[in-house]
Amino acid sequence: GAVVSQHPSWVICKSGTSVKIECRSLDFQATTMFWYRQFPKQSLMLMATSNEGSKATYEQGVEKDKFLINHASLTLSTLTVTSAHPEDSSFYICSAREEDFGGYTFGSGTRLTVV
Amino acid sequence: AQTVTQSQPEMSVQEAETVTLSCTYDTSESDYYLFWYKQPPSRQMILVIRQEAYKQQNATENRFSVNFQKAAKSFSLKISDSQLGDAAMYFCAYRANDYKLSFGAGTTVTVRA
Numbered sequence: 080g081a082v083v084s085q086h087p088s089w090v091i092c093k094s095g096t097s098v099k100i101e102c103r104s105l106d107f108q109a110t111t112m113f114w115y116r117q118f119p120k121q122s123l124m125l126m127a128t129s130n131e132g133s134k135a136t137y138e139q140g141v142e143k144d145k146f147l148i149n150h151a152s153l154t155l156s157t158l159t160v161t162s163a164h165p166e167d168s169s170f171y172i173c174s175a176r177e178e179d180f181g182g183y184t185f186g187s188g189t190r191l192t193v194v
Numbered sequence: 195a196q197t198v199t200q201s202q203p204e205m206s207v208q209e210a211e212t213v214t215l216s217c218t219y220d221t222s223e224s225d226y227y228l229f230w231y232k233q234p235p236s237r238q239m240i241l242v243i244r245q246e247a248y249k250q251q252n253a254t255e256n257r258f259s260v261n262f263q264k265a266a267k268s269f270s271l272k273i274s275d276s277q278l279g280d281a282a283m284y285f286c287a288y289r290a291n292d293y294k295l296s297f298g299a300g301t302t303v304t305v306r307a
């Protein structure tokens with residue numbers, strides 16, 4: 080089946096630095112990818128939608144200058160958390176839309192801890 | 195954005211028994227998709243089952259089945275012959291025409307041996 084590879088699986092960074100998270104669709108082309116944030120024992124909150132070759136669209140309340148999304152190819156989308164602060168610590172998950180299937184494949188998530 | 199409501203924060207089931215998770219949603223669209231996802235402790239999101247709104251027949255996948263009531267905007271998940279590996283958080287999700295997924299708050303399922 081379709082696989083989305085997400086890296087890193089966990090990362091610790093210092094406050095004020097930037098962190099990049101990558102999501103790759105391994106065996107299909109993903110024209111649309113979604114980025115979510117999840118706090119412990121809570122639901123997934125959609126942060127932004129990225130479309131290959133165009134600017135990402137962000138959900139209300141999400142700072143686009145802090146969470147930079149790039150979808151430069153049909154198989155790769157990246158999320159960069161800039162000038163990270165402890166409150167950015169969370170679990171970030173990407174998903175890719177499978178056009179043929181009408182469903183979605185999720186990455187394994189990235190646990191970000193900002194110290 | 196569409197609202198998806200899961201009213202059961204936690205459910206417990208005896209191994210080999212059946213448990214039903216409830217989900218309701220709010221929409222004005224006539225065509226849409228509904229999903230149930232499982233998130234085990236690894237936090238990997240796993241598709242359990244999906245339903246297309248225009249299909250009246252309830253979807254089934256082995257021990258998992260749904261009761262889709264379009265008029266009532268209800269989409270419950272039944273897990274039959276529960277196994278220890280079914281223990282996880284389960285999310286109901288709605289896909290709108292813009293392909294965005296709206297998730298419910300989730301239901302934590304515990305399976306007792």
